[in-house]
Amino acid sequence: MISIVVSSYKPQLLQNLKVNIEDTIGTAYELIVIENANAMSLTKAYNLGFQKSKYDIVAFIHEDLHIHTANWGQVVIQYFAQMPKLGCLGVAGSKYKTQAPSALWDNGVENRVIHILQHRTNNPSVMEHVGWQGEEKYTNVAAVDGVFICTNKANGLAFNEAIPGYHCYDLNIAFEAKVYQLDVVVTNEILIEHFSAGRIDNGWYAATDILHSKYQKTLPIRINTQSNAKIEHFNYYHYILGAYKAGLKNLSLRYWRIYFSRMPFSTNHLKLLKFFAMQSLK
Numbered sequence: 001m002i003s004i005v006v007s008s009y010k011p012q013l014l015q016n017l018k019v020n021i022e023d024t025i026g027t028a029y030e031l032i033v034i035e036n037a038n039a040m041s042l043t044k045a046y047n048l049g050f051q052k053s054k055y056d057i058v059a060f061i062h063e064d065l066h067i068h069t070a071n072w073g074q075v076v077i078q079y080f081a082q083m084p085k086l087g088c089l090g091v092a093g094s095k096y097k098t099q100a101p102s103a104l105w106d107n108g109v110e111n112r113v114i115h116i117l118q119h120r121t122n123n124p125s126v127m128e129h130v131g132w133q134g135e136e137k138y139t140n141v142a143a144v145d146g147v148f149i150c151t152n153k154a155n156g157l158a159f160n161e162a163i164p165g166y167h168c169y170d171l172n173i174a175f176e177a178k179v180y181q182l183d184v185v186v187t188n189e190i191l192i193e194h195f196s197a198g199r200i201d202n203g204w205y206a207a208t209d210i211l212h213s214k215y216q217k218t219l220p221i222r223i224n225t226q227s228n229a230k231i232e233h234f235n236y237y238h239y240i241l242g243a244y245k246a247g248l249k250n251l252s253l254r255y256w257r258i259y260f261s262r263m264p265f266s267t268n269h270l271k272l273l274k275f276f277a278m279q280s281l282k
Contacts, residue, residue: 001028002073002150003058005049009037013063026071030054042146042166043159050158056080059150068117068191075189076150079138087182088151088174090144091192092116092128095223097142097171099262100235101212101255103200104143104171108231113139115188116147119195129188138187142178142221146170147194155182160214165203168211175215205243209251229263237268241275 004021008014014033021031032052034045046060057080069075079089094104096111105112113131120126132139146169151157157176159169174184212219220227236259244252253276260269 001030001055001057002076003030003032003049003053003055005032005034005046005053005058005060006063007034007036007042007045007049008063009035010063017061017063017065020066024067024070025073027073027077029073041161041164042169043161043163043172046159046169047161050153053153056153057150058153059148060146061148062146062194062196064195065147066193066195068193069189072190075187079185079187080150080152083183083185085181085183086152086185087155087157087177087180088144088149088184090141090150090170090184090186091148091188091190092145093141093143093174093184093186095131095139095141095225096228096231097219097221098228098232098235099212099216099219100232100259101208101239102235103198103204103208104145106231106235106238107142108225108228111142111225113141113186114145115186115191116145117191117193118197119193120197125193132188137189138185140223141174141184141186142223143171143174144184144186148190148192149173151177155180157182160211162214163207163210165207167204167207172211175211175218175221178218178221179215200242202246202248205239205246205248205251208239209255233263233266233268236263236266237272240272244276244279 032049036045092114094107094111096107114128160172177184240252240255
């Protein structure tokens with residue numbers, strides 16, 4: 001049996017999802033809807049769903065999706081039954097997460113593991129099936145995408161409500177699983193169609209700062225891959241540059257100092273200093 005938690009703000013999407021779940025899940029379930037039209041952060045909404053749930057397995061899913069796999073609930077139940085150390089189960093993730101602040105998908109294309117039908121602006125329906133080896137049905141990853149995350153209440157995981165807004169909750173729960181030495185897994189046995197894509201905004205920079213400050217001792221996380229200095233440099237540079245352009249000057253400068261202390265010989269430091277100087281003259 002599965003508890004499904006949805007943070008909802010669009011009634012029609014929610015109604016479509018309710019019908020889809022009933023038609024496809026193939027097991028007993030409860031649906032917990034947290035009405036959330038900018039009323040609370042996603043971490044708070046999901047923790048509220050955790051508190052209300054009555055079943056051991058809890059799925060946190062977006063309302064703007066359609067699940068194509070019949071009896072997907074049975075698939076989820078079997079994973080948790082067969083993998084006692086399973087902390088999080090998803091359908092898209094990355095095998096590498098840098099110490100540098102970054103979005104999940106900025107950790108090397110070669111580290112992505114995805115099985116999802118994703119809608120995008122220029123191509124409304126793209127089947128993304130990447131990163132899989134041979135006939136494998138699942139693989140361990142560093143973190144999962146928040147479109148679909150399942151966990152077991154017995155693990156004692158929770159979302160960090162210090163993280164504001166609607167970003168980084170997925171990295172947060174995956175990092176918590178790693179702290180508890182639990183596995184984070186992506187499967188290709190469940191096909192989801194997702195009707196929107198994530199975006200970077202000012203709220204993302206703030207949430208990413210809080211997340212990475214908390215888990216610096218946990219990062220980087222590598223699953224069957226090597227540390228990659230090039231990706232670390234890339235993520236530091238673009239986070240610092242992006243935060244400054246977003247008007248978060250103090251945050252940008254603080255991360256420049258962190259970047260310099262950790263990787264002092266990067267040529268990016270001079271580039272960033274020149275950028276800061278040019279901006280100050282405007």
